[in-house]
Amino acid sequence: MLVQTIAWITSLFFMILVVAVFAVVAWKSRERKDYAPIKKKWYKARTFYGAALIALMLVLTIYTLRELPYNQPVYGAGNEPTVVDVQAVQFGWNISENEFKVGEPVEFHVTSKDVNHGFGIYDEEMNMIAQTQAMPDYTNKVFITFDEPGTYEILCLEYCGLAHHLMTADITVTE
Amino acid sequence: METVKSRNNLVVSYLTVGGVIIIAMMVFGVLMLLTQGGVIDLAPAAFYQFLTIHGTGMVGAAALAAAGVMAYFLSQYVQLSQKVMRVNLALFLTGVVMVIIGVFSFKYASAWTFLYPLPQLSANAWGTIGALLYLFGMLILGAGFLLFYLDSGRAIMKKYGSLAKGLGWDVIAGKKSEDDAPPKAVIASTMVTIVNVTALTAGSAVLIMNVINVINPAFTVDPLLAKNLTYAFGHIFANSIIYMAVIAVYEILPRYANRPWKANRVFLIAWTMSTVFTLLIYTHHLLMDSVMPTWTLILGQALSYANGLPVLVVTAYGALMVVYKSGIKWDMASSLLYLSMFGWVVGVVPAIVDATIVVNHVMHNTKWVPGHFHMYMALGACTMFFGFMYYLAKEDSDIKENAMNRIAFVAFALAIVSLSGSFLVSGALSTPRRWATHIPEWMGPAVFGAVAGVFAMLAVTVFVIHFIRYINKRRHNVHLEKTSHDEKPA
Numbered sequence: 001m002l003v004q005t006i007a008w009i010t011s012l013f014f015m016i017l018v019v020a021v022f023a024v025v026a027w028k029s030r031e032r033k034d035y036a037p038i039k040k041k042w043y044k045a046r047t048f049y050g051a052a053l054i055a056l057m058l059v060l061t062i063y064t065l066r067e068l069p070y071n072q073p074v075y076g077a078g079n080e081p082t083v084v085d086v087q088a089v090q091f092g093w094n095i096s097e098n099e100f101k102v103g104e105p106v107e108f109h110v111t112s113k114d115v116n117h118g119f120g121i122y123d124e125e126m127n128m129i130a131q132t133q134a135m136p137d138y139t140n141k142v143f144i145t146f147d148e149p150g151t152y153e154i155l156c157l158e159y160c161g162l163a164h165h166l167m168t169a170d171i172t173v174t175e
Numbered sequence: 176m177e178t179v180k181s182r183n184n185l186v187v188s189y190l191t192v193g194g195v196i197i198i199a200m201m202v203f204g205v206l207m208l209l210t211q212g213g214v215i216d217l218a219p220a221a222f223y224q225f226l227t228i229h230g231t232g233m234v235g236a237a238a239l240a241a242a243g244v245m246a247y248f249l250s251q252y253v254q255l256s257q258k259v260m261r262v263n264l265a266l267f268l269t270g271v272v273m274v275i276i277g278v279f280s281f282k283y284a285s286a287w288t289f290l291y292p293l294p295q296l297s298a299n300a301w302g303t304i305g306a307l308l309y310l311f312g313m314l315i316l317g318a319g320f321l322l323f324y325l326d327s328g329r330a331i332m333k334k335y336g337s338l339a340k341g342l343g344w345d346v347i348a349g350k351k352s353e354d355d356a357p358p359k360a361v362i363a364s365t366m367v368t369i370v371n372v373t374a375l376t377a378g379s380a381v382l383i384m385n386v387i388n389v390i391n392p393a394f395t396v397d398p399l400l401a402k403n404l405t406y407a408f409g410h411i412f413a414n415s416i417i418y419m420a421v422i423a424v425y426e427i428l429p430r431y432a433n434r435p436w437k438a439n440r441v442f443l444i445a446w447t448m449s450t451v452f453t454l455l456i457y458t459h460h461l462l463m464d465s466v467m468p469t470w471t472l473i474l475g476q477a478l479s480y481a482n483g484l485p486v487l488v489v490t491a492y493g494a495l496m497v498v499y500k501s502g503i504k505w506d507m508a509s510s511l512l513y514l515s516m517f518g519w520v521v522g523v524v525p526a527i528v529d530a531t532i533v534v535n536h537v538m539h540n541t542k543w544v545p546g547h548f549h550m551y552m553a554l555g556a557c558t559m560f561f562g563f564m565y566y567l568a569k570e571d572s573d574i575k576e577n578a579m580n581r582i583a584f585v586a587f588a589l590a591i592v593s594l595s596g597s598f599l600v601s602g603a604l605s606t607p608r609r610w611a612t613h614i615p616e617w618m619g620p621a622v623f624g625a626v627a628g629v630f631a632m633l634a635v636t637v638f639v640i641h642f643i644r645y646i647n648k649r650r651h652n653v654h655l656e657k658t659s660h661d662e663k664p665a
């Protein structure tokens with residue numbers, strides 16, 4: 001499943017929960033009850049709610065930090081990555097190589113000749129599959145192995161001037 | 176002589192200027208969405224000028240209005256300088272005029288981020304004068320706010336002894352009882368003072384670096400340092416808006432519910448957490464800069480999660496408790512303030528998701544980002560001071576809330592939810608943000624968002640008109656009072 005889909009479903013679930021809580025409390029606000037017992041009960045509940053929330057966040061933090069896009073993958077013997085130099089310029093991409101094979105590990109070493117740009121890789125359905133910033137004086141890396149053949153598109157993802165939206169390029173992945 | 180009324184005049188000015196600018200900025204927002212949706216055909220140059228003015232103007236205007244809320248409540252406990260507030264307003268207006276001239280007369284369009292070295296390297300889209308007008312405009316505007324926070328810091332220290340005591344650290348340490356904790360308005364103002372003095376210092380530094388680079392391109396700066404300073408400034412300053420505006424919720428909602436909401440130890444710890452986290456988490460804007468030390472990025476994610484805790488466990492939870500079975504009277508002020516807490520909390524969800532590095536890897540700089548910040552900024556922060564505006568109008572005059580106001584409330588809530596939702600859908604579809612054109616697959620949500628934006632704009636216009644009507648009534652009242660006063664025998 002796409003990361004975007006997981007992000008969307010997770011967000012939607014918790015956002016609906018928030019809507020429900022605020023709606024119930026608004027609905028219940030029509031009653032008038034003494035505050036002291038409410039305070040006692042819900043402060044007690046807060047201890048559990050707070051602890052549960054911290055636990056959930058800790059689990060999610062640890063789980064999502066296991067594999068970071070910054071880490072160079074461990075390459076097997078004889079499976080050395082293809083290193084591709086990418087230089088962004090207002091308003092285009094200089095890419096040293098733009099044809100790859102499915103299963104071939106690729107490292108994009110991304111920099112910029114002028115201002116900040118963003119190097120976003122989109123698949124044929126126009127879903128973003130990876131990105132990094134293209135910065136002058138620095139080289140950011142994207143580690144990727146394409147699973148599907150097709151024409152992938154590079155889009156600029158950091159505003160860089162008036163032709164920012166025209167700053168695209170294609171790369172081809174074959175079987 | 177300083178009177179409550181004259182001080183309120185300044186608060187009213189802050190809110191009016193803020194409100195009017197926000198409406199104008201909404202027009203640009205709608206035009207951008209219509210362009211992206213393929214409904215109108217705006218030249219890219221115009222689109223990016225609108226983008227620049229929309230982002231800069233919204234944050235500036237909302238910060239001014241929120242500073243008005245902060246000043247109103249803080250001045251009930253400490254002595255703020257009216258002169259400084261006037262100077263801040265004057266510098267704000269000067270800065271705004273310079274930014275407008277820079278953008279529209281000199282075609283300056285770096286977006287609010289003015290990421291070094293874009294102000295100087297525009298590919299001949301704009302020149303030195305435009306860049307300098309914008310950068311100096313921002314600098315002047317920032318200097319005004321810096322004076323405002325230096326004054327609030329001075330006033331808090333004078334009354335409470337130190338900023339640490341303003342945050343209630345002596346109560347947290349057990350040296351003082353919870354009953355002697357500072358008022359919530361003071362705690363929040365202390366937090367904002369600390370973070371915004373830091374933010375504005377970072378912002379001024381990077382603005383000056385850009386200014387020198389624009390004048391003399393031989394002078395260069397480390398672009399990663401500049402980026403850090405830009406986001407330290409932008410993130411903290413924009414974030415502080417909600418921490419200023421939430422004072423309205425703390426002060427007003429309990430009055431409506433007729434229930435106490437005092438600062439206790441947990442509350443104080445939460446605000447200290449917010450202070451620290453707000454200063455540190457700007458690195459979540461740099462998650463796609465793998466050259467950053469990895470620990471700063473991991474910290475960016477972990478602390479962004481943790482920064483949700485104070486609002487989720489203390490502020491929003493506290494507000495819900497105050498309202499729950501309270502028999503609260505719902506009018507425009509209380510409804511907007513309650514809605515604002517909803518806006519903040521609901522926006523925290525996709526924001527936390529976005530701060531997750533593996534998610535950010537495919538959602539950074541997509542429209543997912545405006546999706547979450549329109550929730551906690553428009554439906555959260557702005558709604559707080561709109562609620563405050565209705566409260567002030569009711570407190571300070573006999574103006575009535577008519578049906579139009581209630582219709583506007585419903586329209587506003589639905590419109591901002593729709594607008595933010597359309598951005599989130601766009602983000603899930605990988606639509607890049609800050610793009611003047613869209614492919615057909617991305618256009619639908621943009622058009623939907625534009626329509627929602629129109630309704631939101633109409634609703635905010637109703638809010639602001641109500642406030643301006645109140646100002647007229649209030650002036651009338653002041654005049655009457657004065658007359659009757661003058662007529663009294665000595």
